[in-house]
Amino acid sequence: MKKALLQACALCVGATGVHAAGLDRSGQGINLIFEEGSVVQARLGYADPDISGSQFAPGLGDVDSGDIAEDFFSPGLGYKRAINETLDFALIYDQPFGADVSYPANYPLSLNPTVLAGLGGRTDVLRADADFDAITALLRYKFSGGFSAIGGVRAQRVEANVAVPAVLGYEVDFSDEIDFGYVVGVAWERPEIAARVSLVYSSKITHDVSSTESFNALAPGAPLITQDTETEIVSPQSVNLDFQTGVAPKTLVFGSIRWVDWPQSDVSPPVFTGLPPNSDPLVSFADDTFTYALGVGYQFSEDFSGALSFGYEKDTGSEVSNLGPTNGFWSVGVGGTYSIEKAQISGGIRYTDIGDATTTTGGEFSGNSAWSAGLQLTYALD
DSSP states (O other), X not given: OOHHHHHHHHHHGGGGOSOSSXXXXXXXXXXGGGSSSSEEEEEXXXXXXXXXXXXXXXXXXXXXXXXXXXXXXXXXXXXXXXXXXXXXXXXXXXXXXXXXXXXXXXXXXXXXXXXXXXXXXXXXOOXXXXXXXXXEEEEEXXXXXXXXXXXXXXXXXXEEEEEETTTTTEEEEEEEEEEEEEEEEEEEEEGGGTEEEEEEEEOOEEEEEEEEEEEEOSSTTOXXXXXXXXXXXXXXXXXXXXXEEEEETTEEEEEEEEEEOGGGGOBOOTTGGGXXXXXXXXXXXXXXXXXXXXXXXXXXXXXXXXXXXXXXXXXXXXXXXXXXXXXXXXXXXXXXXXXXXXXXXXXXXXXXXXXXXXXXXSOEEOSEEEEXXXXXXXXXXX
């Protein structure tokens, strides 16, 4: 059995992107470090979430949001080198987190009260656009008995723009900021049965970002009030547990558990939190999350393997932000890997049923879903 081919297939479903609806985009996986020899890898995921709901407004009734979620691409690049028999190096680029939502102009939170009062002001819609890019440099040292230790540094860039018209036409622009975190982990392998277990911790990364906040004054024809401030944006700490093992000839079972400490990600621009009628953070989370995946791969021929996987994240039961109105999900994905000489081409498609959510302002979102797909190319340099 070509273990490398079957193991690659176990990962191909993951190439579709992790959460097509939430802020967690790549899952911060480091499985490239376990590739045999020296390789380069390129991945492109695409997700098309469909998220809609409604919110009651006095005099307007229930106002539909329409589909607020934009589709997005999730690229990834990697290089892994076997320095010697005991030491491996990997360099991985991904987009671990992100947001891209936009509400219609008639949605209650898109209505600027200064405009409604006849005082003039900025017209916009409730929206958020946030991009995180990360480069992770890793070393893996192999001990006897199949054990290994993993450690590295992650450099991360964040850029974002958010508008909340219902708070006096508020808008904030966060400038580019690069900061650093770290990755540590352990692994155990038994190659003859394609078994591996890895436990990897990713630290939180704190960005002290220069921000420009603006809003409308409560006076007819008054210009925008603009203030340069500083805001803390934190990407949360997380733990990934990944496992796989051969269970029969040409058959592999694989899975993962991912924990993310979302309450660390409170974003509270100083001007926004002081504007009437608002006093809440711009972005906050009440609960951490556990995300589960389980799948099976089968090698159909010397050149082709296929995989089926299922994912699940429990509904926390808490209210959520209007900038991410989802709560839990289940998913099913299929994929395959084809080997051509030194290249392995993997592809997959996934359907996600997005959990119902109630926002902190009373919005109700239900009946939502997403489709996502991905393509991954791994090329051996040896």
